[in-house]
Structures are given as C-alpha cells and as structure tokens.
Amino acid sequence: MSIYKCLKKLYVGGIALLSIVFVISGCNSPKSKIGSEDAATDVYVPPGKHDKYYSFMSGGWTGNVSVYGIPSGRHLYTIPVFSQTPTNGYGYTEETKSMLNTSFGFVPWGDTHHVQPSKTNGDYDGRWIFINDRNTPRIARINLKTFRTDEIIEIPNTAGQHSSAFCSSNTEYISANTEYSIPLPKPLGNGVDVPIKSYKKNFHGTISLIKVNQKTGEMNIGFQIEVPPFDYDLGRFGLGVSKDWVFYTCYNSEEAHTLLEVNASQKDKDFVLAVNWKKAEQAAADGKGQLVSSNYDHNFRDPETGVVKTEVMKQVRVLQTSDLKGAIYYMPAPKSPHGINVSPSGEYIAEGGKLSTVVPVESFSKMQNAIQNNDTTGSLGGIPILKYESVLAYEVKNAGLGPLHVEYDGNGHGYNSDFISSEIVKWDLKTGKVLDRHPAYYSTGHLTVAGGDTRHPFGEYLIALNKITKDRYLPTGPEMFAGEQLFDISGNKMKLLLDFPVEGEPHNAAEIPASLIDTGQVKYFKLSDNHNPYVTRKEHDAKVVRNGKRVDVYMTAIRSHFTPDNIEGIKVGDTVYMHVTNIEQEWDIPHGFAMKGNLNAGMLIMPGETRTTVWKPLQPGVYPFYCTDFCSALHQEMQGYVRVSPANSDIKLSYGTNKDI
Ligand code: RUQ
Ligand code: CUA
Numbered sequence: 001m002s003i004y005k006c007l008k009k010l011y012v013g014g015i016a017l018l019s020i021v022f023v024i025s026g027c028n029s030p031k032s033k034i035g036s037e038d039a040a041t042d043v044y045v046p047p048g049k050h051d052k053y054y055s056f057m058s059g060g061w062t063g064n065v066s067v068y069g070i071p072s073g074r075h076l077y078t079i080p081v082f083s084q085t086p087t088n089g090y091g092y093t094e095e096t097k098s099m100l101n102t103s104f105g106f107v108p109w110g111d112t113h114h115v116q117p118s119k120t121n122g123d124y125d126g127r128w129i130f131i132n133d134r135n136t137p138r139i140a141r142i143n144l145k146t147f148r149t150d151e152i153i154e155i156p157n158t159a160g161q162h163s164s165a166f167c168s169s170n171t172e173y174i175s176a177n178t179e180y181s182i183p184l185p186k187p188l189g190n191g192v193d194v195p196i197k198s199y200k201k202n203f204h205g206t207i208s209l210i211k212v213n214q215k216t217g218e219m220n221i222g223f224q225i226e227v228p229p230f231d232y233d234l235g236r237f238g239l240g241v242s243k244d245w246v247f248y249t250c251y252n253s254e255e256a257h258t259l260l261e262v263n264a265s266q267k268d269k270d271f272v273l274a275v276n277w278k279k280a281e282q283a284a285a286d287g288k289g290q291l292v293s294s295n296y297d298h299n300f301r302d303p304e305t306g307v308v309k310t311e312v313m314k315q316v317r318v319l320q321t322s323d324l325k326g327a328i329y330y331m332p333a334p335k336s337p338h339g340i341n342v343s344p345s346g347e348y349i350a351e352g353g354k355l356s357t358v359v360p361v362e363s364f365s366k367m368q369n370a371i372q373n374n375d376t377t378g379s380l381g382g383i384p385i386l387k388y389e390s391v392l393a394y395e396v397k398n399a400g401l402g403p404l405h406v407e408y409d410g411n412g413h414g415y416n417s418d419f420i421s422s423e424i425v426k427w428d429l430k431t432g433k434v435l436d437r438h439p440a441y442y443s444t445g446h447l448t449v450a451g452g453d454t455r456h457p458f459g460e461y462l463i464a465l466n467k468i469t470k471d472r473y474l475p476t477g478p479e480m481f482a483g484e485q486l487f488d489i490s491g492n493k494m495k496l497l498l499d500f501p502v503e504g505e506p507h508n509a510a511e512i513p514a515s516l517i518d519t520g521q522v523k524y525f526k527l528s529d530n531h532n533p534y535v536t537r538k539e540h541d542a543k544v545v546r547n548g549k550r551v552d553v554y555m556t557a558i559r560s561h562f563t564p565d566n567i568e569g570i571k572v573g574d575t576v577y578m579h580v581t582n583i584e585q586e587w588d589i590p591h592g593f594a595m596k597g598n599l600n601a602g603m604l605i606m607p608g609e610t611r612t613t614v615w616k617p618l619q620p621g622v623y624p625f626y627c628t629d630f631c632s633a634l635h636q637e638m639q640g641y642v643r644v645s646p647a648n649s650d651i652k653l654s655y656g657t658n659k660d661i
Contacts, residue, residue, distance in 0.1 A: 060505030082110020565640030592628025
C-alpha cells in the first residue's frame with residue numbers, strides 16, 4: 001500500500017486510537033508489528049512437525065484443562081478434570097464417575113483457574129499438572145504420561161478456592177486458600193449458621209497446605225491455618241532464596257460482606273500474607289493446633305484396577321496464627337492487589353496492583369531484614385505487619401491501568417498484564433524501569449511466559465490471556481471463545497505473532513517444553529495389566545451373567561466387531577452393566593460404545609482398557625448398540641443388538657457373535 005493511500009485511510013479510517021493502530025499495521029511499514037507477515041513464518045509448524053511447547057490452559061467454566069501447541073496455537077487435546085465430559089465418557093462411566101464425588105454429593109462441573117506443573121528444584125519436571133476448582137474447593141492432579149486426571153482432593157473449611165493450585169520448589173506442597181471467607185464450625189468458629197452481618201466476628205479465612213507424595217504424587221491435606229476474614233486472592237511459593245515461603249495477595253481487609261466493589265475498596269493498602277511453610281510444617285509435626293472434624297472426599301484412580309475410588313475423610317489439622325510465631329507476616333500492598341509472582345531468583349515478589357497504577361515489587365532480603373529488626377506497624381489477627389517502605393524494592397511506575405499479573409523471562413525482565421489499558425508492559429527487574437509496551441486485544445487477565453514461574457524461564461514466548469475477544473474473530477453470536485495472543489519476547493521489543501481462540505475462560509496457562517513430556521507417553525494399556533474386576537481379555541471369555549435383576553455383560557471390542565453382538569433375555573426392570581474391554585494392543589485404536597435408549601453418555605475405550613456404562617431398559621424392543629469411533633473401514637459394521645422383553649417374559653438369557661442364539 002502506498003504512503004498516500006495509507007494516510008488517506010488514516011483520515012477515513014477511524015478516530016479512535018485503536019483504529020489508527022490497526023490502519024498503521026495495515027500499511028506494511030517496516031516497524032509494524034501487529035499482524036506483520038513474517039509473524040506467519042514464526043508460528044508456522046509444517047504439516048507432520050511438532051510444536052516446541054505444550055501449553056496447558058485452565059478452561060475456567062469448562063471445568064477442564066485444554067492443551068495447545070506453541071507456537072502454532074493448535075488445540076491438541078482437552079483433559080477432563082472437574083466436568084463430566086461426554087466426549088469420552090469421563091465422569092459417566094462406572095470407572096471414572098467417582099472422581100466427581102464430594103462431601104456435597106456428585107458435582108459434575110467445576111471452575112478451573114490455575115494450572116501448575118510439578119517442579120523439581122524450582123523447574124518444571126514434566127510429571128504432573130495440578131489445577132484448582134474454585135467453586136467446590138478441590139484440587140486435581142493430572143498425570144502427564146496419560147493426560148488424565150488421576151486424583152481429586154476436596155479442601156474443607158474453604159470457599160472460593162482461588163489462589164491454588166501452586167506448588168513449592170520440589171512439589172512438597174500445593175497451596176490452597178479461601179478467597180470468600182466463611183463461618184467455620186466449632187471449635188474453629190461459632191458455627192456455620194450465623195447472620196451474614198456478623199461477618200467481622202464470625203467469618204474466617206483459611207490457608208491449606210496439601211502434601212504431595214514424592215513417588216506417587218498422591219495428595220493429602222497436611223494442615224490448615226486459620227487467618228483473618230480477608231479475601232485471599234492469589235498465591236505463589238517462593239523460589240531460590242525464598243523457597244521456604246509462600247505468599248498470598250489479599251483484598252477486603254475492610255472485612256466487607258456486601259457491595260464489595262465499593263466496600264472492599266476503601267483502604268489505600270491491603271496485604272500480602274507471607275508464611276514460612278517449612279516452619280508451619282514443623283509446627284504441625286510438633287502437634288501444634290488441633291485436629292478438627294471436617295468432611296471431605298479424596299478420589300483417586302486405583303493403580304491396580306484403574307477404577308476410581310472415593311475415600312471419605314473426617315478430620316484435618318488446623319493451626320492458629322499463635323502457633324506460627326516468626327513464621328507468618330503481612331506486608332502492605334497497594335489497594336486490592338490481585339496476582340503475585342516471585343522472580344526466578346526468589347528475590348523479587350511482584351503484585352498486580354489492580355486498583356493501583358503501580359506494580360509494587362517487594363524484596364525478599366529486605367523482608368528478612370525487616371523481620372530481624374522487628375520493623376512492624378502493629379498486627380492483625382496475631383499476624384505482625386511489616387512496614388511497606390521496609391520491604392519495598394521499588395514500584396513499577398507507568399505499569400498501565402489495571403495491572404493483574406507478572407511473569408519473568410530469565411533475562412532480567414518482568415512483564416505485567418493490564419486489564420483496563422489492554423497491554424503488556426516489560427520492565428527491568430532490578431530497577432522497575434519500563435522498557436517496552438505492546439497493546440493486547442482485549443483486557444488481558446493472566447499472561448504467561450514459557451517457564452515464567454520457574455527458576456529458569458525459557459523466555460522466548462509470552463502469551464496474553466485476554467478476557468474480551470469482541471471483533472478479533474468471526475462472530476459466533478453472543479457467546480464467543482476467549483482469545484490468546486502469542487508474542488515473541490526474544491528481542492528488545494515484543495512482537496505479536498498470533499491470535500488464537502481458546503475454549504472456556506483460561507485463567508492461566510503453563511508452557512512446558514515438549515521434550516519433557518512427549519517421550520514418556522503411554523500409548524496403550526497392556527491387556528495383561530488390566531485388573532478391572534470386569535475385564536474380558538479374550539473373546540472366548542465374553543459372557544452375560546444374570547444375578548437377580550442385575551445383568552453383567554462382559555464384552556470385547558476389536559476391529560470390527562463386539563463379542564457378544566447379539567443378546568436376548570434382558571427384561572424391563574433389569575439393570576444392565578455393559579463392561580466393554582478394548583482388546584486391541586496398538587496406539588490410537590480406540591473403540592466407542594453407544595446404546596440406543598441409554599440415559600448416559602457414550603464412552604470411548606482405549607486399547608487394553610475396560611469401561612462400563614449402566615443401562616436400565618424401560619420398554620421392550622430390540623436395541624442396537626454400535627462403535628462410535630471410526631476405527632476401520634468396517635467401522636459401520638461394528639454394531640450389535642440387545643433384545644429387551646417384558647418384565648414377566650420367560651425368554652432365556654442367550655448371547656453370541658456369528659451364531660443364531
Ligand atoms: S485470576 S479470576 Cu488467576 Cu487473574 Cu482467576
Ligand atoms: Cu470400533 Cu468403530
């Protein structure tokens with residue numbers, strides 16, 4: 001486009017700043033970054049080639065985790081976590097549904113916020129992903145060998161569990177918390193049935209530290225800490241020098257319980273809560289605090305049978321702040337801080353100021369000095385408050401409007417996202433001097449740098465996780481996917497490479513190098529290792545067994561038939577368990593199973609595995625079932641029939657494949 005046309009377009013184009021930016025970008029000026037053409041080659045991953053990183057994104061209200069390839073932005077997979085997922089039957093089949101048990105009952109949905117990869121020495125180790133459910137306080141552990149949820153633990157005495165699921169440097173603990181303080185049962189509080197207006201007196205916050213078994217990854221609640229009724233928003237463990245500490249932002253130190261947008265935004269400063277988890281762990285080990293009866297469910301995939309089991313838990317150890325002398329502090333932070341992120345060395349702790357125009361950055365060494373010198377201004381709920389000036393390293397000025405989150409590139413830079421001014425701002429980690437800024441479209445929540453919360457960030461790419469998509473894609477009615485933007489941050493200036501829409505509302509994401517994950521993948525399950533109680537390893541062993549009104553169908557699936565595929569003698573009033581074993585022993589040959597009239601999702605069965613669906617036929621008839629996955633050229637032929645007779649019929653149970661029954 002000529003300069004003349006370009007200028008003319010500027011006049012005709014738009015008045016708003018944004019449209020000017022768009023138009024300039026269309027002029028192919030050499031400095032143009034937005035949508036520049038060479039960006040295409042930067043994100044191009046040729047057919048048959050793999051991406052360099054896996055990006056794990058929380059799915060927000062999808063309740064799941066979605067997996068993208070970076071830099072291409074390809075959607076690789078969705079990992080079912082807290083939501084029943086009809087795509088493969090997770091949460092519907094007998095083997096998986098217990099994963100969604102809670103002390104409230106079966107909860108088929110979740111609100112995932114923070115994806116956290118497991119770490120060794122402060123760096124990702126490619127073993128597990130942890131993720132929280134904010135609404136029904138739970139933490140899940142995903143196995144990165146199978147991309148499956150292996151475990152979910154509920155967190156009692158907690159509500160609005162937002163600042164999780166972050167992990168310590170060697171994945172010793174995952175931390176969880178209360179964002180929405182609540183009344184607690186006796187003896188922790190005055191009971192749970194109290195007037196809302198008695199908030200200040202009767203409501204409490206809690207912090208939970210969940211211990212992770214280093215070999216198996218299994219989680220159990222180590223201990224909880226009762227804290228004042230503020231809203232604990234986000235958290236991070238320290239790294240390097242600060243690795244024994246965990247930090248949380250909190251707002252609503254006003255202790256408001258209604259119209260929070262006004263009433264929780266009164267004070268100029270709220271807090272960062274800092275806890276020395278090593279010392280707290282010691283206090284719990286020394287028997288400090290009390291064992292409090294609390295109901296919560298612990299669901300895990302039995303490693304032997306592959307079937308999910310629920311363990312009903314009854315008590316938890318709760319520490320009071322008085323048990324944690326010298327191990328718990330508040331540090332003031334400007335007005336309602338949101339994100340909190342620790343730099344790779346562990347020295348800098350930055351908060352998203354949210355309602356403040358600066359990003360405050362605390363210094364861990366100054367904090368230690370302030371503790372030594374008892375440099376405090378009073379205390380709250382037994383927690384000493386360190387002086388702001390004594391712990392502050394610097395404030396990043398001109399950090400944009402509505403700063404929410406910070407990540408680091410490992411080359412001495414911090415980056416913050418801005419919700420209101422829609423931009424990414426890059427600054428010098430030693431001084432806080434702003435070095436670069438780039439618009440984002442629109443309203444960025446989290447941002448993620450590859451490895452940006454580890455000891456050794458990979459840098460290279462930054463992704464802005466934008467809340468508002470508006471005009472970025474073809475419209476899809478009132479509801480649209482959220483949009484992510486990929487930046488190249490390897491040079492002095494950030495360069496926008498790619499927009500890609502993503503499922504749900506990804507709150508945060510983590511990029512793990514493919515090489516840490518792709519070599520260890522499980523490709524199919526060995527049939528000889530299948531110890532599901534209803535496994536059928538050979539067609540010859542397929543059978544149908546009646547026990548009163550319960551009928552168990554032991555069925556096999558292999559290209560391209562089921563055994564048995566004709567069944568008679570089922571009656572109205574029966575409960576029929578269809579146990580289907582996929583006896584293939586090859587990668588990427590699933591079979592599906594769906595049954596007409598079954599009030600349940602279909603299921604996808606991986607090679608070597610058994611899955612069970614329960615069917616209660618309500619009317620006599622002949623019901624076809626079929627394979628839902630196009631598994632071979634004869635996939636259409638992979639079907640069968642079940643005859644259902646009236647309750648009082650005397651048709652005998654019979655079954656078979658390739659014979660008249
Ligand atoms: S957040 S609202 Cu991580 Cu900024 Cu959940
Ligand atoms: Cu098996 Cu289609």
